[in-house]
Amino acid sequence: MDSRRLCVIKIGGSLLRDSKSYLESAQKIREVFIENGYKTIVVVSAVKGITDKLIQVAKGSQEALRYVSEKYLEIAKELNSVKIIRRVDEELKRLEIVASAISGGGIDLSLYDLLLSFGERISKILMVGALEAVGVSALELHANELIVTNETFSDASIDYISTSANLEKLYSSIIDNPAIPVIEGFIGSTIDGRITTLGRGGSDYTATTIASLLNIDAVYLVTDVDGIMTTDPDIVENARLVRVMSYRESLEAALHGAKKINPKAFEPLEKFYSSKLIIGSWSRFGTEIVREISRDLWGPKVIMNRESQGVSYIAIVGEGTSSIPFIRRVLEIIDRNGIDIVGIQSYVYRPSLLVYVTPSYELKILRLLHKELFEGV
Amino acid sequence: MIKRIKIVVIGFGSIGRALAKVIALKRKTINNKYGILIDVVGVVDSKGMALKADGFDEYELLKLCEVPRSGVNLFKPYAYQGVDLDVLYNSTQPDVHIELTPSEYSSGEPGISNIIYAINRGVHVVTANKAPLVLKYREIMSSALSKGVEIRFRATVLGGTPFIDTLMSLRSHDIERIEGILNATSNFILTEMHEKLVDFNEALRMAQALGVAEANPTLDVDGVDAAAKMVIISNILEKPLKIEEIYRESISRVTLRDIIDAVRQGYIIKSITFFDVRGGKASIKIVKIPKSDLFAQINGIMNGVRIRSDATEIVFIGRGGGGIETAHSILDDVISIALHYS
Numbered sequence: 280m281d282s283r284r285l286c287v288i289k290i291g292g293s294l295l296r297d298s299k300s301y302l303e304s305a306q307k308i309r310e311v312f313i314e315n316g317y318k319t320i321v322v323v324s325a326v327k328g329i330t331d332k333l334i335q336v337a338k339g340s341q342e343a344l345r346y347v348s349e350k351y352l353e354i355a356k357e358l359n360s361v362k363i364i365r366r367v368d369e370e371l372k373r374l375e376i377v378a379s380a381i382s383g384g385g386i387d388l389s390l391y392d393l394l395l396s397f398g399e400r401i402s403k404i405l406m407v408g409a410l411e412a413v414g415v416s417a418l419e420l421h422a423n424e425l426i427v428t429n430e431t432f433s434d435a436s437i438d439y440i441s442t443s444a445n446l447e448k449l450y451s452s453i454i455d456n457p458a459i460p461v462i463e464g465f466i467g468s469t470i471d472g473r474i475t476t477l478g479r480g481g482s483d484y485t486a487t488t489i490a491s492l493l494n495i496d497a498v499y500l501v502t503d504v505d506g507i508m509t510t511d512p513d514i515v516e517n518a519r520l521v522r523v524m525s526y527r528e529s530l531e532a533a534l535h536g537a538k539k540i541n542p543k544a545f546e547p548l549e550k551f552y553s554s555k556l557i558i559g560s561w562s563r564f565g566t567e568i569v570r571e572i573s574r575d576l577w578g579p580k581v582i583m584n585r586e587s588q589g590v591s592y593i594a595i596v597g598e599g600t601s602s603i604p605f606i607r608r609v610l611e612i613i614d615r616n617g618i619d620i621v622g623i624q625s626y627v628y629r630p631s632l633l634v635y636v637t638p639s640y641e642l643k644i645l646r647l648l649h650k651e652l653f654e655g656v
Numbered sequence: 657m658i659k660r661i662k663i664v665v666i667g668f669g670s671i672g673r674a675l676a677k678v679i680a681l682k683r684k685t686i687n688n689k690y691g692i693l694i695d696v697v698g699v700v701d702s703k704g705m706a707l708k709a710d711g712f713d714e715y716e717l718l719k720l721c722e723v724p725r726s727g728v729n730l731f732k733p734y735a736y737q738g739v740d741l742d743v744l745y746n747s748t749q750p751d752v753h754i755e756l757t758p759s760e761y762s763s764g765e766p767g768i769s770n771i772i773y774a775i776n777r778g779v780h781v782v783t784a785n786k787a788p789l790v791l792k793y794r795e796i797m798s799s800a801l802s803k804g805v806e807i808r809f810r811a812t813v814l815g816g817t818p819f820i821d822t823l824m825s826l827r828s829h830d831i832e833r834i835e836g837i838l839n840a841t842s843n844f845i846l847t848e849m850h851e852k853l854v855d856f857n858e859a860l861r862m863a864q865a866l867g868v869a870e871a872n873p874t875l876d877v878d879g880v881d882a883a884a885k886m887v888i889i890s891n892i893l894e895k896p897l898k899i900e901e902i903y904r905e906s907i908s909r910v911t912l913r914d915i916i917d918a919v920r921q922g923y924i925i926k927s928i929t930f931f932d933v934r935g936g937k938a939s940i941k942i943v944k945i946p947k948s949d950l951f952a953q954i955n956g957i958m959n960g961v962r963i964r965s966d967a968t969e970i971v972f973i974g975r976g977g978g979g980i981e982t983a984h985s986i987l988d989d990v991i992s993i994a995l996h997y998s
């Protein structure tokens with residue numbers, strides 16, 4: 280198999296709600312990728328909301344446990360495969376055992392991660408069932424056997440060397456087969472086999488790690504929006520899609536809390552192989568994130584209002600936003616409109632400019648800057 | 657020249673699946689290294705079989721691991737309802753029979769019948785199931801000898817290490833004493849009790865949650881599993897013990913109070929299996945050992961054994977079980993048989 284025809288697809292939890300959404304994703308994987316001659320490795324998240332429920336289970340909520348069981352069993356039944364129903368049922372029984380051990384006493388961190396892992400693991404079984412239901416042969420991979428991490432439970436980092444050895448061994452034994460491998464995101468395990476989780480948004484990290492360790496060119500992050508927006512469209516109705524960003528820009532945006540991508544996801548891309556990230560929905564893949572962008576693509580990409588330790592600020596992210604001409608331009612726009620600000624912060628080595636503001640001016644400045652910086656021709 | 661070895665796997669629970677997975681990942685490398693191509697031609701659980709005379713490929717082996725428990729009979733188009741060794745053997749003509757059914761110490765079944773069946777069909781046996789060896793060691797070995805087939809069982813004691821092979825190879829030694837931590841589950845529970853200061857029941861729940869202990873943990877907790885392993889060792893040393901002769905103490909009677917008292921005095925509590933080979937006596941005891949003792953360092957799911965002979969002392973430390981480790985021991989046994997008979 281030519282690795283250029285191979286890609287990684289991560290299906291975000293926002294897309295996974297019921298049996299219909301699993302089948303829809305499966306059908307899209309078939310139409311968009313397989314029928315166009317691509318082979319894919321699929322990384323799945325848990326069903327929307329399940330991880331939060333599992334956190335409640337860890338705190339002893341029987342109701343949350345019932346919710347998780349009913350949700351997953353319902354999807355399994357609707358997928359209508361004896362195999363999938365029985366598998367999900369087995370996993371749910373194990374989940375109950377783990378839940379009862381946890382509610383017994385003080386929370387052991389390794390048990391906690393084990394408990395959370397059921398959200399993604401069962402989702403993976405369902406995705407394999409959905410792919411098979413639309414006529415695509417698929418194969419379960421197991422993150423706990425492939426993705427090796429350190430012992431930082433709940434926010435583990437991947438041990439790339441061990442993981443790469445595992446991936447290569449597996450890759451060489453299944454690559455000749457047309458079946459689509461499906462793995463759960465967010466999960467890993469320590470070298471001695473205890474399950475860990477990779478932190479919020481950890482599925483992206485799983486996807487980029489697999490892609491970069493196997494030299495795969497493209498990672499599709501599929502969610503319920505068409506891509507990364509210049510700003511929150513609920514605040515600014517003229518927000519638009521960002522077509523291309525660099526790793527540095529999107530990492531900077533992530534550090535300021537743009538919730539799209541877990542910052543750790545960039546590490547393997549920087550270290551091993553610079554796969555392209557393509558973000559969007561099944562109807563449109565609007566944003567590409569690449570290692571570097573050419574000079575003519577420099578400029579502000581994203582603007583957002585944030586709050587940190589009681590201080591409000593507007594972050595403008597993009598290559599060139601920490602340059603003097605850009606800072607001057609921003610200050611002029613603000614000054615021209617007769618608004619006061621609290622301060623600005625920018626470092627020449629970081630692609631961002633922060634404008635500290637009083638909360639009452641926050642949205643006004645955001646809209647103003649978006650209009651002037653992003654909506655011009 | 658490539659030699660094909662056809663194997664059938666009887667019992668497809670955690671070890672059977674781990675074995676299928678390891679074979680899927682390693683059969684090409686094993687073939688490159690040793691010229692041996694391992695073909696899994698049949699897989700059996702309590703409800704049915706999956707048969708493919710020319711061997712499941714890597715993908716199929718991994719796919720087999722996705723069937724639910726007792727679900728081998730869902731594996732279309734290779735599925736067969738019910739277990740029938742005649743059908744299995746006649747349609748697949750195996751070279752090696754892998755016995756991975758549960759260890760059941762009152763009757764030894766289905767392990768004993770399955771192994772005898774294999775021997776009578778002239779098929780080599782690799783077993784992780786201890787019960788047949790515990791109850792019928794001599795009968796099995798002598799009929800294997802008369803039929804010219806091999807019985808290998810590295811996976812049965814300290815299954816993640818080559819302990820059994822080493823013990824068998826100490827031919828010039830006079831072995832005087834064997835002692836050690838032979839059961840991973842009870843060692844894990846005791847370690848939890850020490851480290852987290854929780855009582856037996858809570859530690860057991862933790863072990864069950866992590867999959868270290870089974871839903872019914874009595875074989876491990878009450879020392880039956882450790883006793884069974886010592887019976888196998890005693891047979892290798894030709895000083896056979898009977899399992900019911902071995903005195904056993906259960907770790908379920910260890911209280912948190914016992915642990916705290918022991919720790920205060922500089923001791924820790926372990927379940928240790930002793931075999932006085934000369935005296936022909938074995939026991940499983942809950943003992944207090946000093947923190948500096950070698951066995952005090954063997955914690956969690958690790959096992960450790962000390963062999964004392966007239967010439968030397970040898971210590972083995974390693975995983976007692978665990979799917980992947982045990983599967984490798986089974987696979988090593990298969991490769992040894994293949995190399996020996998090629």
Ligand SMILES: NC(=O)c1ccc[n+]([C@@H]2O[C@H](COP(=O)([O-])OP(=O)(O)OC[C@H]3O[C@@H](n4cnc5c(N)ncnc54)[C@H](OP(=O)(O)O)[C@@H]3O)[C@@H](O)[C@H]2O)c1
Nearest residue numbers: 667668669670671701702726756757758759784785977978
């Ligand atoms: N777990 C370890 O770490 C370890 C280490 C060393 C040795 N062992 C030994 O290895 C053996 C297998 O262990 P395991 O952990 O894999 O056990 P397991 O998960 O309970 O699996 C046992 C398998 O045997 C099948 N089985 C039961 N009765 C059968 C019959 N009459 N005919 C055919 N198949 C039958 C079961 O079928 P269903 O799936 O239909 O129930 C199941 O597939 C045991 O004897 C154990 O003592 C285990």
